[in-house]
Amino acid sequence: MNREKLLLAAGCAALLAAVATAQTPPAAAPAAAPQFKNLQVFPKDISRDQLIGNMKGFSQALGVRCLHCHVGEEGKPMSTFDFASDAKWQKQTARKMLTMVHRINAEDFGVKEYKDVKVTCFTCHRGATKPLTAAPEAPAAPAPAASPPAQSSTERGTT
Numbered sequence: 001m002n003r004e005k006l007l008l009a010a011g012c013a014a015l016l017a018a019v020a021t022a023q024t025p026p027a028a029a030p031a032a033a034p035q036f037k038n039l040q041v042f043p044k045d046i047s048r049d050q051l052i053g054n055m056k057g058f059s060q061a062l063g064v065r066c067l068h069c070h071v072g073e074e075g076k077p078m079s080t081f082d083f084a085s086d087a088k089w090q091k092q093t094a095r096k097m098l099t100m101v102h103r104i105n106a107e108d109f110g111v112k113e114y115k116d117v118k119v120t121c122f123t124c125h126r127g128a129t130k131p132l133t134a135a136p137e138a139p140a141a142p143a144p145a146a147s148p149p150a151q152s153s154t155e156r157g158t159t
Contacts, residue, residue: 038084038085057122058094060122061120061127063127069094070083071088104119105117
C-alpha cells in the first residue's frame, strides 16, 4: 500500500510539474536588433514590405534598378548586395532628394499621412534619372499639305 501511495504521489508530482512548465510564460526574448542597417531617412522600424515598396517606387520613378544606388553585381542574387554601403554617390543624392520631397509635402502642402502626398520622385523625374528642368519641346507642326496646282482657264473649259 505504501508503494501505491508513493507511485501515486510521484505521478501527481510529475503531472503538476508538467502543467506548471506548460503554463510558465517563456523568458522574454532579448530586444531584436534593427531589421535594416544604415537607414538615415526612413524610420528605423519600417517594415520590410514598406521599404521594398518604396524602393520599387524609386526604380519606377527614375527608370533604374537596385544597382543604381546599391553595391552589388548584376545577375547575382540580391542576398549578395551590400545595401547598407554608402559607396555610391547616387545613394547620397537619393537621401537628399527624399528629404526634400518630405519637406515639400509637409511644409508646402501640409501632408501628414503618406496616402496624401502631393509630390513624389515621379513628379519631376518622369522615369528618367535626370529630372525635367523645363517643359518638353512641343513637336514640330506638320507641314501644310501641298495644294493642287492652279488650273488655267483653258483647262477649266472657259475661254
